Amino acid sequence: MSRSQFPFSLRAGLLGLGLACLALWGWRPAESMASADRCAPRNMDLPLLQASVLSQSDRLALPTRLRLAGDYVAVLDAASDSVLHVIDRRSGSLVRSVGRRGKGPGEFDGAWTLEPAGEAAPAVWVYDLSLRRLTLVPLLAGTEGPARPDRMVHLTEGAVVTEPHWLAPDSIVTSGFFPDARLAVFDSTGRRMGGLGHAPREASAHQPMQATQATLAPHPERRLFAVANRYVSRIELLGIDGAAGASIAGPIAVNHDGPTVELDRFAYIDVAATRHHILALFSGRTREDFRGRASFGSCLQLFDWSGRFEEAYRLDSDVLAIAADETGAEIYALRHDPLPAVVRYALPAAGTLRLAAGQ
Helix, strand or coil: CCCCCCCCCCCCCCCCCCHHHHCCCCCCCCCCCHHHCCCCHHHCCCCEECCEEEECCCCCCCEEEEEEECCEEEEEECCCCCCEEEEECCCCCEEEEECCECCCCCCECCEEEEEECCCCCCEEEEEECCCCEEEEEECCCCCCECCCCCEEEECCCCCEEEEEEEEECCEEEEEEECCCCCEEEEECCCCEEEEECCCCCCCCCCCCHHHHCEEEEECCCCCEEEEEECCCCEEEEEECCCCEEEEEECCCCCCCCCCCCCCCECCEEEEEECCCEEEEEECCCECCCCCCCCCCEEEEEEEECCCCEEEEEEEEEEEEEEEECCCCCEEEEEECCCCCEEEEEECCHHHHHHHHHCC
8 A cells, every 4th residue: 555545544532642642744844953952961972873774665654663573573554554564674575564454353443552472483462452452463474464363352441551561471561541550460361450550640630641651661571661651751660569660760851840741742752671771762842843743752762770871872863663672782763754664773882782781
């Protein structure tokens, strides 16, 4: 399907979380860059990372999320005929496009996040926010056409669930909007078992629940979770026992002061994790100053799992989502300008050595 054809099926009003948040239409240069000039404390000089294009296939229409699964990059697309694209990490070639739009098995009405599955053959779990459903999708099965899910899990909790991750074969941990916890825990049948951490704040007429929206990145060993807040420059660390770890205040303050979180300025728009580090994509932009690009970022911040800020990098273009390889030596990202593309960044040698050594 060409980019000019957009059978757009996501629900625009899905609690303010849909593509309205991305503000992708009406793309144009920002009137002011002042609100996002800073990326690190003390105005330190930052290394500029130059992207190489991995894939710029005509099949990419409106890519929103990506994850690495072995030798492949899985990409969610909000506007192409197929919801999921599979790209070879070595050649950049498009291997497969699967997942037609709909509500039946193997179909998707509001694909929101994805997670690599620990399967013998590469596969991902795709979470449909609209259908409240996790679907296991093999990446290499068959050819073009609808996904053939091996398994589906319906999450029964009445609250909004936004980013489920498998903690173990019998349990799922997810972010969302919960009145009694920061994260919720479900069993493998989709029934809620409990929660982790404290609810960050109570929704009110002056404080909508969207203010607590966050992206979740688990430690590879699933012993810790990094919860990166979309509208507050703070990353919370939670253990699998529910104990709160460090609360990381990002080097650039966004919505730190006052009881109300303003939804017009973005903070952390995506987060990835390696064994030793948390990599957070920071925006700092307002909707007014960056029309069409507020929910994108060009600032990559690096923290260790104790919560210490270590490094920041400036990316050569605005990106929407990130994923890190096993060592953190390479960062993959989604770029929309000038054309939708999956791009790849190599961290500087010093940063790569530090990541690999866990220093």
